[in-house]
Amino acid sequence: xxxxxxxxxxxxxxxxxxxxxxxxxxxxxxxxxxxxxxxxxxxxxxxxxxxxxxxxxxxxxxxxxxxxxxxxxxxxxxxxxxxxxxxxxxxxxxxxxxxxxxxxxxxxxxxxxxxxxxxxxxxxxxxxxxxxxxxxxxxxxxxxxxxxxxxxxxxxxxxxxxxxxxxxxxxxxxxxxxxxxxxxxxxxxxxxxxxxxxxxxxxxxxxxxxxxxxxxxxxxxxxxxxxxxxxxx
Amino acid sequence: xxxxxxxxxxxxxxxxxxxxxxxxxxxxxxxxxxxxxxxxxxxxxxxxxxxxxxxxxxxxxxxxxxxxxxxxxxxxxxxxxxxxxxxxxxxxxxxxxxxxxxxxxxxxxxxxxxxxxxxxxxxxxxxxxxxxxxxxxxxxxxxxxxxxxxxxxxxxxxxxxxxxxxxxxxxxxxxxxxxxxxxxxxxxxxxxxxxxxxxxxxxxxxxxxxxxxxxxxxxxxxxxxxxxxxxxxxxxxxxxxxxxxxxxxxxxxxxxxxxxxxxxxxxxxxxxxxxxxxxxxxxxxxxxxxxxxxxxxxxxxxxxxxxxxxxxxxxxxxxxxxxxxxxxxxxxxxxxxxxxxxxxxxxxxxxxxxxxxxxxxxxxxxxxxxxxxxxxxxxxxxxxxxxxxxxxxxxxxxxxxxxxxxxxxxxxxxxxxxxxxxxxxxxxxxx
Numbered sequence: 001x002x003x004x005x006x007x008x009x010x011x012x013x014x015x016x017x018x019x020x021x022x023x024x025x026x027x028x029x030x031x032x033x034x035x036x037x038x039x040x041x042x043x044x045x046x047x048x049x050x051x052x053x054x055x056x057x058x059x060x061x062x063x064x065x066x067x068x069x070x071x072x073x074x075x076x077x078x079x080x081x082x083x084x085x086x087x088x089x090x091x092x093x094x095x096x097x098x099x100x101x102x103x104x105x106x107x108x109x110x111x112x113x114x115x116x117x118x119x120x121x122x123x124x125x126x127x128x129x130x131x132x133x134x135x136x137x138x139x140x141x142x143x144x145x146x147x148x149x150x151x152x153x154x155x156x157x158x159x160x161x162x163x164x165x166x167x168x169x170x171x172x173x174x175x176x177x178x179x180x181x182x183x184x185x186x187x188x189x190x191x192x193x194x195x196x197x198x199x200x201x202x203x204x205x206x207x208x209x210x211x212x213x214x215x216x217x218x219x220x221x222x223x224x225x226x227x228x229x230x231x232x233x
Numbered sequence: 234x235x236x237x238x239x240x241x242x243x244x245x246x247x248x249x250x251x252x253x254x255x256x257x258x259x260x261x262x263x264x265x266x267x268x269x270x271x272x273x274x275x276x277x278x279x280x281x282x283x284x285x286x287x288x289x290x291x292x293x294x295x296x297x298x299x300x301x302x303x304x305x306x307x308x309x310x311x312x313x314x315x316x317x318x319x320x321x322x323x324x325x326x327x328x329x330x331x332x333x334x335x336x337x338x339x340x341x342x343x344x345x346x347x348x349x350x351x352x353x354x355x356x357x358x359x360x361x362x363x364x365x366x367x368x369x370x371x372x373x374x375x376x377x378x379x380x381x382x383x384x385x386x387x388x389x390x391x392x393x394x395x396x397x398x399x400x401x402x403x404x405x406x407x408x409x410x411x412x413x414x415x416x417x418x419x420x421x422x423x424x425x426x427x428x429x430x431x432x433x434x435x436x437x438x439x440x441x442x443x444x445x446x447x448x449x450x451x452x453x454x455x456x457x458x459x460x461x462x463x464x465x466x467x468x469x470x471x472x473x474x475x476x477x478x479x480x481x482x483x484x485x486x487x488x489x490x491x492x493x494x495x496x497x498x499x500x501x502x503x504x505x506x507x508x509x510x511x512x513x514x515x516x517x518x519x520x521x522x523x524x525x526x527x528x529x530x531x532x533x534x535x536x537x538x539x540x541x542x543x544x545x546x547x548x549x550x551x552x553x554x555x556x557x558x559x560x561x562x563x564x565x566x567x568x569x570x571x572x573x574x575x576x577x578x579x580x581x582x583x584x585x586x587x588x589x590x591x592x593x594x595x596x597x598x599x600x601x602x603x604x605x606x607x608x609x610x611x612x613x614x615x616x617x618x619x620x621x622x623x624x625x626x627x628x629x630x631x632x633x634x635x636x637x638x639x640x641x642x643x644x645x646x647x648x649x650x651x652x653x654x655x656x657x658x659x660x661x662x663x664x
Contacts, residue, residue, distance in 0.1 A: 032437040040478035043404065043412040045383050164383050164407055166269060166331035185269040185331075187382060200382035202267060204434040210477070 027096055030207045037216035038225060042198040048074075048191045049162025052155050053116065053148040056129035056136060063116075063159065064195060066146050071111045071218055072191040073097070073211065076165050076184070078119035079131045089203055090188055091115075094145070095135070096208045101143055111215060113145040118160055118184070120150045163189060163197070192218050261595050261652050262550050263495060265380040266434060270332045270657055273595045277302045278312070278354060278653035281621050282337050283645040284608055285320040290643035294323035294339060296348055296357050297644055298653070299621055299637055301601070309623065309635030311642055313356045317346055322451070322608055325649045327378025329385060329407050332657060334360070336385055337649075338375035340607070341451060343367035345375055345387070347409065351659035363409045367393045370403045370414035374447055377429050383407055386479075388430045391446035398446035398466055399425035404479070415479050417441065418472050422484035426468030429507075431494040432476050436503055438526070439476040440518060442491040443468020444510075454610040467511060471518065473526045485528035487516050493545055494518075497552030497573070504573055506531075508546050508557060513537035515555075515568070515576050532576040534566065535559055544606055545590045549597050558584075558591045560606050565591060565631065582631050584624070586616040592650045593626075600624040600631060604639075605646030621647050 050064040066072065073094065081087035094113050101107045115132075117123035123131070132147040150156040160166075165187050188206055190199040199214050261272055279301050285293040298313040317323075321339025328335055333351035338344065347361040366375055372389035373396060379386045384407060389400045401416040419425040426443035433440075444450070445467045449457055457463055467490045473483040489512030496505045504519040515532035534557055535541035541559035548555050548570070555568040555576065565588060567580040590603045602622045605611050611619075619639040624631040639647045 030437065031435055034437065035475055035478040035480075040475075040480070041413065043384075043406075045406050045412065046408060046410070164331060166333065197383070200384075202382050204266065205382075205477075 027092055027208060030209060034207075034210050034213055037213045038220040040217065042190070042214060042217055042221075044192075044196040044198065045200065046164075046197050048072075048189070048195050048197055049159055051150070051159045051162075053150055053159075054125050056125050056132060056147050058125040060151070063148070066112065066114050066148065067191050068195045069193055070109075071193060071215055072114055073111065073188060073215075074114040074116060074163075074191060075186075075188040076116050076118045076160070076163075078117055079123050079127055080119070087186070089206065090186055093188070093206050093208055093211070097211055098135070098143060098145065100208060100212060107215065107219075108143075110219060111143050113143060115145070115147050116159070117147075117149040118156055118165070120152055120156050123149045125149060163187070164200075190214055190218075193222065262498060262548055262593055262597075263493075264328060264651075265330070266432065266496075267330045267380045267382055268328050268332055269330060271595060272652055272654045272657075275302055275304075276594055276599075276652040277305070277655045279592075279601055279621060279623075280326070280335065280350070280357065280651045280653055281603060281639075281647050282323050282326045282649040282651075283639065283647055284323045284605060285316075286608075286645045287320070289640065289645055291316055291318075292320060293318050294320055295644065296326075296335070296337060296346075296359075297639075297647075298355055298357065300355075301599070301623055301635075301652075303634070309637065311637060311644070314644065315348070315357055315359055317359070319344075322374075323645075323648060324607075325376055325378065326651060327385070328380060328651065330380040330382055331407075333659060334407070335651060336378040336387075338378070338387075340374040340376065340390060340447070343373055343375065343393070345378075345409075350653060351657060354653045354655055354657050361409055363405065365411055366403055369411040370401060372400050372403060372414070374400075374450070375403070376427070376444075379430050379432070381432075384412065386430060388427050388441065390427060390444055390450065391448075396447035398427075398444070398449070398468060400427045400446070402427065402430065402441070402479075413479070417443075418481040418484055422470065422486065423472060423481065424468055424470050426470065428468065428490070428492055429494045431496055431505060433496050433503060433505070434476065436520075437476045439474035439479065440494050440496075440505055441472045441474065442487070442494050442507055443470050444490050444492060450607055451609060454607075471507065471516075471528055473518075483526055485518065485526065487528050488512060489514065491516060492543070495546055495548040495555070497548065497570075498550050499552035502552050502573075506546070506548065506555060506570070506573065506576075508534060508543040510542055510544060511540070513541055513543055513559075515557075517573055519573075529574070531574055532568065532578075534578075535562065535564070544588075547591045547593050547600075549593070550595055554597070556591045556593065556600065558588045558602065560587055560589055560610075563588050565600075565602060580629070580631075584622060584631065584633075585620065586618045587612045590649055592652065594652070598626055599634075600626050601650050603647040603650060605648045608646060611646060619644075619646050621650070 075090040077087035128147040188201040281297040293316040295316040300307040321342035326337035335348045343366040345363040348357040374390035377388035404412040428442040428444035469488040471485040489509035491507040557566045565584040568576040
């Protein structure tokens with residue numbers, strides 16, 4: 001590693017907080033009684049897109065490897081995001097769900113989490129490894145939580161567009177010169193074992209209890225407990 | 234797609250790390266709360282979904298872009314028009330949740346036109362036509378286009394079987410794939426009719442209202458009002474739905490065709506307001522002390538005996554004020570909603586010989602009005618003005634700032650409006 005690269009990595013690691021650093025007020029409970037698992041339908045909104053991603057070890061893999069054969073909860077983040085209603089909220093919800101799933105034996109081995117950066121220039125595999133901290137380590141009864149990034153914006157954009165995770169240009173005109181910025185809206189995607197997106201949560205509907213209900217709904221569908229024929233592909 | 238600019242932009246972004254990630258609680262006062270991009274400053278464009286008129290221009294329905302930025306050299310002028318090549322009673326439209334596309338439909342055909350407004354916001358481009366709504370659902374006349382995350386919930390007005398008012402909603406993916414259909418409730422007080430829909434995610438509530446079917450809305454108004462039996466076939470209900478499950482949970486009696494539904498945008502509020510067209514009444518939908526959703530008549534618009542016909546309402550971003558357009562007398566009224574249980578009219582002005590839709594900017598300082606209700610319900614002769622008029626509102630007086638004469642420009646009947654901005658050009662387009 002060159003001195004310059006080492007310096008850049010150190011600087012990046014210094015900027016990027018570990019995901020566990022995202023603290024905040026306790027997660028709010030919904031102000032309504034959600035429908036019971038299995039009492040509603042989660043539609044097949046679209047097939048989850050595929051593309052090349054990098055694990056925390058730097059190895060390239062197909063994203064499909066992380067979105068098939070188990071129920072997947074996938075969220076886009078960038079490690080320096082500080083908006084409390086954005087990436088940190090998603091992380092806190094994932095963290096709460098991880099604990100809930102660990103405490104629910106029937107969900108063991110059924111669910112995985114994927115956190116995918118849309119800031120490949122800053123969020124290298126090493127930065128993502130630092131961000132993940134101990135969360136990526138599977139504990140007994142827990143689940144696998146994968147922290148992924150991409151090698152470049154060229155590899156990232158088809159995934160962003162495929163999921164409908166909008167990234168847009170804005171202009172801050174408050175200063176002397178217009179400053180170009182990008183913005184996105186928090187979205188978390190629930191993907192079934194066949195790789196179809198079945199629910200999309202924004203911050204207004206991202207409650208652990210709702211997500212757990214949806215996971216149970218998918219499991220009931222798989223088991224044929226909702227009266228429907230299990231989906232074939 | 235062209236990734237070059239995206240790559241460059243991502244590079245800039247990585248350095249800047251300036252992302253705003255929370256979902257907007259509302260749009261320019263009347264859109265789905267799931268729509269992500271508010272125009273909080275000066276809007277650049279008003280998109281006008283325009284009914285074609287036989288012998289006027291190409292006679293087809295079209296999406297017209299009007300420049301509404303006062304600093305622009307072409308302020309108040311038509312910038313662009315994209316024709317559908319057919320005439321299908323163009324009516325309403327709605328943004329997808331990412332505000333990259335605008336879905337627009339007609340009431341006489343089961344087609345939905347999807348326009349790309351992100352690549353060049355000044356020049357929308359027709360990118361897709363969805364034509365399976367009738368085949369998939371049995372419904373007719375797609376009216377309201379309401380964004381849900383990754384999906385569009387469409388409220389229809391009629392059905393293909395008898396063209397009456399019993400209808401439903403249809404759920405599509407943003408890619409235009411039919412996902413599900415939902416019948417309006419016909420039991421427990423439900424009349425099966427539909428018109429508008431609006432959601433309150435905080436309460437997991439979807440509200441719907443009710444109008445009438447194709448057999449009535451495509452009929453000349455003069456004939457219709459003389460037909461007592463036909464006049465009975467208007468909706469008299471609103472329905473409360475479980476938003477997550479999209480299942481009806483309660484029917485509310487709201488007589489006289491309750492039309493547009495507006496939830497208060499104030500984060501502390503959890504009430505919605507609507508106007509019943511035939512009775513000229515304002516209704517408030519709110520939970521009672523037990524948490525039950527109830528509808529309550531709270532105000533009167535003009536003199537109901539003269540049937541002013543309230544046809545559109547627009548709520549201010551703070552939930553403290555409501556614009557009401559009444560078609561027959563051409564008036565635009567402002568109601569003080571500080572006490573939503575007792576709205577009080579504080580202003581009125583004749584803004585046209587016939588007025589229909591009304592939209593306002595996020596800051597409430599600019600108000601836009603169009604003229605057309607339905608092709609066969611618009612007035613005749615000199616009263617059949619067709620326009621988009623822009624007004625300035627200083628809190629006391631509406632002052633007209635510009636007018637586009639849609640007849641003189643050979644465009645057609647000006648109906649629904651949505652606001653646009655140059656800043657909403659997509660990253661993929663290179664900014």
